[in-house]
């Protein structure tokens with residue numbers, strides 16, 4: 001909403017600059033997106049002049065030489081090209097040196113031998129209108145030499161406001177004036193809709209036309225007035241200037257008046273050429289599906305129920321509350337006008353306007369639900385202007401179809417509630433004063449409650465005590481609120497067990513040198529194909545931004561592969577990455593178990609943790625970097641399980657996107673499958689331009705279910721561990737997990753930890769075999785183990801390994 | 811509130827989606843929302859909590875201001891600005907030029923907030939939320955927006971490129 005300050009100041013004029021008014025509005029809830037300067041930069045040098053003489057230019061057919069009284073006592077010569085210039089006119093003059101809207105000072109100019117010291121102005125030269133066909137002719141009241149700015153808004157500040165959807169009253173200059181009044185205390189001028197025009201004649205509006213609301217569920221009120229002897233023509237300068245500054249193009253006086261009234265008081269109006277309303281009868285009803293009409297913008301549109309149509313005896317003549325029809329448009333030959341001011345059901349306007357793809361100044365106001373009282377108020381203002389500007393005769397009476405008049409709303413306010421909600425005590429007198437300033441009327445006191453009558457223009461958004469308290473709070477001043485903290489001394493925030501678990505395992509990843517990434521939850525069907533994922537269809541977006549982001553990801557791996565490729569292409573092929581986030585599977589539904597928020601969920605969401613280890617692992621002191629292998633990946637996964645306190649084993653399992661011989665599942669002791677790990681299939685890796693990579697992905701929600709509660713206290717080991725590294729040669733097909741569990745069986749309770757730390761294939765090991773290196777830690781809680789005890793345990797381990805075909809290497 | 815009786819004090823980070831993609835909009839982004847509902851939570855308490863937050867993130871010298879606003883789920887509703895940390899709230903940089911970060915206003919909008927609209931308690935009346943007895947505040951902010959302001963990140967999309975040269979600056 002563009003509010004020219006000069007227009008605003010006609011109704012509320014605080015002694016504040018444009019910027020200061022904008023700041024007050026900003027803090028009290030009317031957001032000012034900017035303050036724009038329109039017209040000339042500086043009004044100095046623009047004066048009223050009177051044309052005393054006009055003579056043809058001796059050397060140019062189209063130019064005149066004018067003698068103009070500028071009030072200085074010495075008339076000046078101005079060369080003018082406008083055809084309408086004439087002696088006796090009062091005109092707008094720019095003197096040499098005046099700053100024109102393009103920022104250039106006006107210079108004296110010699111035109112075909114005659115020096116012009118100044119310029120007689122057309123509308124477009126000072127931003128009042130678009131007309132450049134002739135000069136502006138001012139009313140006779142203006143005295144030569146008077147500053148032009150006193151007669152025409154040639155320089156103005158315009159407040160560009162963002163109006164909240166609950167405040168249709170502020171889509172109006174007078175509505176904003178009310179806000180400025182409440183926010184600054186400056187007096188508020190009389191409501192421009194207060195006074196009506198004098199009707200004349202013996203007839204009445206009902207004799208000229210009829211109105212019927214056939215569908216009261218789309219139209220609450222339809223008022224109509226009739227005007228005769230209307231002279232359609234261009235609007236006077238003051239009217240053009242108001243509209244232009246507010247961002248509306250002047251069209252003709254009748255149409256400009258409807259726009260002016262809308263901009264000033266917030267009620268859209270529509271003027272019909274009454275002679276083109278067939279049958280002079282209007283019926284308001286819902287559209288029949290498929291019904292057609294051409295709107296004012298020349299577009300033929302097709303309607304469907306429940307869009308509201310204003311129809312005459314033969315069919316649609318306008319879309320209710322959105323745009324009029326071409327059939328009854330006011331034109332230069334119009335003499336009889338039927339003025340419509342109606343109240344439409346806001347929700348229906350909103351849905352109709354989106355259905356039609358047509359939003360207008362009218363629909364943006366109606367969709368926020370205007371009050372029916374405003375319709376008749378706007379008729380009064382429009383009538384005064386039509387009589388004054390267009391010389392119209394107001395036919396006595398008004399047609400008013402208003403099936404269910406709206407009762408005034410009374411809202412009780414308990415004064416102590418104001419302080420309780422805001423946190424600051426505001427005296428009752430001040431509460432009453434603030435609300436009265438906003439137009440609320442204290443209509444009584446009932447057992448301590450203050451009863452406030454809500455003004456019609458706030459009926460859409462103030463209906464409850466809390467709404468009144470908000471009004472008091474914002475005008476009293478949010479900057480005056482004290483700064484306090486909630487008083488609940490025992491309230492201490494903490495993570496849920498599942499959150500603590502997630503944070504713990506994310507820390508494990510970070511501590512091992514992985515970088516956390518955040519990828520989009522969407523992926524493309526093509527990506528899932530490249531992972532050779534068949535089976536279950538992913539959850540598809542109803543309205544995707546692109547094919548690349550058209551399905552919800554069923555696993556985290558693709559985001560990690562994308563990130564790895566991105567970094568490999570930028571010289572970081574060894575970036576170890578992880579992500580901790582939700583994945584999505586079909587099969588959502590209505591939640592009714594009370595364990596979480598109610599409502600429908602479109603997908604089953606699980607929290608996953610995934611890691612991708614491309615390229616070479618980190619190098620150690622004694623080891624050169626070697627390609628990250630399955631065991632490094634498994635060690636990382638085990639560190640995660642360890643942090644979660646969940647025991648699991650690794651079992652062979654095929655995955656379409658993993659190397660067939662180097663893929664496995666992590667299975668918890670109770671048999672539930674936690675996730676997968678393995679080497680990314682070389683063909684998949686190649687799709688992402690990666691040499692080789694290992695990865696795992698775990699269901700963290702499942703992990704959280706299996707995780708033990710807070711760990712019981714465990715003695716700090718006071719006796720040292722006996723650490724032994726062993727190498728085991730096993731047949732190629734023997735899984736590491738089998739080796740590990742054989743070692744654990746042999747080691748019994750005194751074997752504290754087992755970890756596979758290296759794998760070796762080679763000639764020394766032999767064809768079809770491989771060697772695993774394991775680190776064993778033996779520890780007793782109550783003593784230092786003797787060498788003999790440890791040797792005995794090693795013998796038992798050796799025996800168990802032999803049972804699975806394994807052999808200890810020296 | 812559907813699963814817990816009052817009082818409730820909760821902070822909820824999460825992913826949000828919108829159909830938009832440019833330097834300041836990504837189709838996925840993160841929000842942190844906070845909710846405190848108890849018997850005596852006030853708008854002044856909200857101001858205190860958000861001032862603590864603003865100072866923790868943007869520095870001890872920061873001030874905040876509340877501007878009246880509108881959200882369908884809070885009443886009263888406010889927009890919250892933090893005093894500009896680039897120009898110290900003056901709107902002008904050391905060289906006398908207008909601060910582009912706060913556009914010369916000295917304030918930067920960081921979040922929306924308000925007192926929980928009493929109508930909302932009607933949906934969880936079975937859990938003991940009675941608007942005559944409980945009241946509280948709620949707020950929500952975009953994590954990436956806060957991070958962009960704090961670290962001067964020029965393009966929101968950088969948060970989702972997962973470029974190590976970017977990520978490692980915040981390790």
Ligand SMILES: [Zn+2]
Nearest residue numbers: 894897909912
């Ligand atoms: Zn600044």
